[in-house]
Amino acid sequence: MIQPRGGVRKGWQEGHVIVAPDKFRGSLSAPEVAARLAAGLRAVRPDVPVVTVPVADGGEGTVAALVASGYSGLQTNVTGPVGNPVVASFAMNGSTAVIELAEASGLRRLPGRATATTAMTATSAGTGELIRTAVRRGARRVVLGLGGSACTDGGAGMLTALGAKLLDANGRPVPPGGAALRRLARIDTRELLRVPVVVASDVDNPLLGQRGAAQIFGPQKGAGPREIEALEAGLARFSEIARRDLGIDATDQRGAGAAGGVGFAALVFFGATVRPGIEIILEELDFARALSGARLVITGEGSIDEQTLDGKAPVGVARAAWRAEVPVVAVSGRLSIDRDMLRRFGIDHAYALTELEHDPRVCVAHAGPLLEQLAQGIAAAHLERQPIRSR
Incomplete structure (x- = not known):
């Protein structure tokens, strides 16, 4: 197994955030989504270690x-x-x-x-x-x-x-x-x-x-x-x-x-x-190891809807995080499923770009900056300041 780039290594601090999204189809690849989210988090909480682990479910990307x-x-x-x-x-x-x-x-x-x-x-x-x-x-x-x-x-x-x-x-x-x-x-x-x-x-x-x-x-x-x-x-x-x-x-x-x-x-x-x-890809990425000591996981994909619940990447990531008792936040371009239903699948909170920009075409064209803005809000809401213990 490989160590995810920037992953949890000896000497890293407790309390890192894992950013593990799938692609936003027609807009950004999974690595691009992860990079934008990480940039938004660091803009608000530069003191919190961020581990980017872009994921996929076996399909394109x-x-x-x-x-x-x-x-x-x-x-x-x-x-x-x-x-x-x-x-x-x-x-x-x-x-x-x-x-x-x-x-x-x-x-x-x-x-x-x-x-x-x-x-x-x-x-x-x-x-x-x-x-x-x-x-x-x-x-x-x-x-x-x-x-x-x-x-x-x-x-x-x-x-x-x-x-x-x-x-x-x-x-x-x-x-x-x-x-x-x-x-x-x-x-x-x-x-x-x-x-x-x-x-x-x-x-x-x-x-x-x-x-x-x-x-x-x-x-x-x-x-x-x-x-x-x-x-x-x-x-x-x-x-x-x-x-x-x-x-x-x-x-x-x-x-x-x-x-x-x-x-x-x-x-x-x-x-x-x-x-x-998604189960196979998470195993290949040694995702369980990355979860050790994490305080939050951010996952997502372009559209979170009923199909997401059929084993798509965000649900697979949430299941793995649930086993490690790490809370999960999901981001998407658009969200068309009840948040209470998502909680049953291990996703504690969900956010969509359409909450920032109502025009879906603008969301697709400017997904990168919008994701950074969304991540800044997530950092403010979910990454309260707390002592971080060294390993």
Whole structure:
């Protein structure tokens, strides 16, 4: 485990504040949010040690958060979701690599907007290429963060990039994309590069059905009713052939539908475990150690709403802090959930930028200065002056 940058070390004083936010989507990355909050706190209480530990839940921004906390950040050229070349990053610490699917195969990697065509043909091949590069760099364990994908190919592209062969009835490779899986006749895994994988995801959807990858997430990727039907058929065929050729059925397992079915491929072909992303990231950051002696934790994300309660980063941070008996304050761009409900999840107080600036567009455009202002208020309200004992 690494020590979070600026983390709690021998010689640090009791009573530090931990700033552990996720990104504010469309505005600031998690490290940028953490830096702004820390600046606001220090403006009011320069005597209080501040530890910045930007976090993520396995989706977009996971690699950036880990690199900000001391992981090595590496880049490589990979295949984008529709065959377009992209430069993607991953993070490493010792023999552990953290791969963020959104870096290689995410919606933001499409050269244009998502369409019905991209929904049918988008591939996870770039994610497989990231894993292969990480293994060549010495990775012996992969944390695979799933979220924000452009693909609904069941992880077929990822497997192909790692050496598996997905063949049609004539022995030809099946083309990229989930719809083409309808032609799948055989899976050859003799040359598949295998590595232990832990899936970081807060999605518990199965592969198929009304809560499956195609029907729930397909519309976000440009799929209409016809495309969803084709993608569902392709994923069903993939599941059928995988069950026949490998003797494993993971169709209904928790997380199989994550990232367009990439979770399914990780479960079946790598024997992966699926865990809430924020729990894994906090373990990687040795967050429990940082909590020792802390007086306050500040977490947050762009929007705190009902989805936040489904295992998103602020709730994960609050659970860890609750176990250490450290109070938690949350910040967000906007807050659309009752504060009493948040208290049930370990968040003692919650603040939103919209309390300072009512125009959401201004909040997005000027989130940095507003966060500093919000942090100054938090420091005044929650960091009463008290003797600080040296360790």
